[in-house]
Amino acid sequence: MPKQTFFNLPEDKQRLIEEVAVDEFAGRGYAAASISQIVSRAGIAKGSFYQYFEDKHDLFMHLVNRVTEEKHAYFKDCRPPDPGIDFFANLRWMFEAGFAYAAAQSRLNQAVSRVLFGEGLFMGEMFKEARQASAQMFVEMLQQAAERGDIDANVDPTVAAFAVETLLNSLGLFILNQQAVSQEVLQQGRIDWLTSEQARQIVDNMLFVLEHGLRKKTDG
Amino acid sequence: MPKQTFFNLPEDKQRLIEEVAVDEFAGRGYAAASISQIVSRAGIAKGSFYQYFEDKHDLFMHLVNRVTEEKHAYFKDCRPPDPGIDFFANLRWMFEAGFAYAAAQSRLNQAVSRVLFGEGLFMGEMFKEARQASAQMFVEMLQQAAERGDIDANVDPTVAAFAVETLLNSLGLFILNQQAVSQEVLQQGRIDWLTSEQARQIVDNMLFVLEHGLRKKTDG
DNA sequence: ATACAATATGACCGAGTAGTCATGTGACCA
DNA sequence: TGGTCACATGACTACTCGGTCATATTGTAT
Structure with a gap:
């Protein structure tokens, strides 16, 4: 102060x-x-x-x-x-x-x-090429999915691509947060506490959110 | 190189x-x-x-x-x-x-x-409390929503909170990038990029994705 | 052995830094 | 008027920084 x-x-x-x-x-x-x-x-x-x-x-x-x-x-x-x-x-x-x-x-x-x-x-400036290439890939993927009717027409493919990419990229961050990251872990450099079962659940959850959204479905 | x-x-x-x-x-x-x-x-x-x-x-x-x-x-x-x-x-x-x-x-x-x-x-240290408080807030919010039946029971509130927070936090940068806002513009303190129609649409889209997900609804 | 090129070295430079401190200034009170 | 105290000042110390360069040390080819 x-x-x-x-x-x-x-x-x-x-x-x-x-x-x-x-x-x-x-x-x-x-x-x-x-x-x-x-x-x-x-x-x-x-x-x-x-x-x-x-x-x-x-x-x-x-x-x-x-x-x-x-x-x-x-x-x-x-x-x-x-x-x-x-x-x-x-x-x-x-x-x-x-x-x-x-x-x-x-x-x-x-x-x-x-x-x-x-x-x-x-x-962002630094990684412009790398990020643009990555983003482009996702956008194309989403566009194809939109054409094929996999995803909702209300959603702009660019925004959707951003959402997908962001969540995918932040998986690592989520893991780090979950274990209250410390220098120790950083130096150790390995994460072995995470069972495949937990991993599966986290991925499932994220995918569910992306696919169906958070809102409770009223219909069957 | x-x-x-x-x-x-x-x-x-x-x-x-x-x-x-x-x-x-x-x-x-x-x-x-x-x-x-x-x-x-x-x-x-x-x-x-x-x-x-x-x-x-x-x-x-x-x-x-x-x-x-x-x-x-x-x-x-x-x-x-x-x-x-x-x-x-x-x-x-x-x-x-x-x-x-x-x-x-x-x-x-x-x-x-x-x-x-x-x-x-x-x-990270500096904003630790603020970030933790924010994360905590989201988790509680999601838990309440889950109890009230607003959000789907399949979703783990922790993961959901993380997804919401991550997407919301990075939304600002996404909007900036979409409109190719330069650092100079930011320095000038202009905020027109924020109030633009495009920004509004991006937000709408993102909220839609969070609420309903990406998959095309076959019913309704 | 000799010559030559590639690489290693750390003293050195100018610039900029955070932080200190003796001195100066002005306001208020006796 | 003189004393006191809070604040202002910028020259100064003791750094660290990025970057250079003359010199020393290698490895290799002859």
Whole structure:
């Protein structure tokens, strides 16, 4: 948490520092963000920075806290329309609220998102060919399936392909999460706890979701 | 691409360098990964590194290529049983192969995935609570929905929550990519890509898939 | 043995970094 | 007026970084 001296600053100076910091983080990512750059662009002395914050991490966490504060404030008044509402309606509502928030809200939130998205985009650039080839394969597959009448005509093949690809790619992530990954496991480099039975169930579940969706079928 | 000198190296030295590099990238993320650290830990001279690789990017791309090679090698022998088969059967085959690969995945692949999924362990630590809270929220939501009979009883809430969360989280990036939004646009803080009609359709589609699945409904 | 090319090496460079600290400044109180 | 205290400052230290290059060490062909 920032030191008291930071909160003693005039509001506009606090905001200025936050803005500059946010730009720096957004532009260069967390790891490469430079405090020297921040103080220079904010027009404060290096020493002052260290009277406000412990270090870079402290500053960044402050920004994150600001965003979550803002978010909570934003969502406070508008509770989900009805707690007893249908799950899918609820999901849709969450989406729309999230979009509205993202669209309406401050530079602060936009910038923090930019840190996350920006790095994603950067990485995306790196693997453009590989990813496009992969994505293309899935799209074609889905298109063929659509022509053959295997999949629903309401679904855009591109979106469907994305869904399939994303879930397929995240299988590894799911496994890692399930075992609360630790450095130890990473070094060990093998995953042998997973029985084929468990594996089968996970795959079954994922495929079921993709094929039939989550909604309970009312008909036989 | 690495220079010829690298490939002239003894196999085990190549592997050693790759291992060390992978650790560095996995541990500190792409931006903060240090070549000085890598050469030091690999026990080679700084100058040698630059006789093997152009720069950090070159090294990283080499690792990525290794991963894709590995993947291709893994999937090479096992072609889909029958090209004319039902789409979902085909999908099942792919998922099983994908799962096997994910379960057997090498340190190499793990590390690269880690870098891609969010700048290494560090970022992961930072947002750990937030992400866990989010995941927890989804699981509870799905459990309630299951109890209320909104969602299908065949689906394990944990897997469903993971699927929902994964798809929703990566949807933003997908929309960005679909509209070919550049990093500059993001930097400017424009949000028109979010509010566009296309974005809305993508969201609708994704929600549809989650609710009803991909398979064409024969009834109704 | 000799010559030659390929590779290995680490001291070195310039640039940039995080973080410190002695000194300066201004506001408030006695 | 003088004293006190919170804050501001930027030169400074002690790094690490990516990258270069003259030199040393190999391996190979003659």
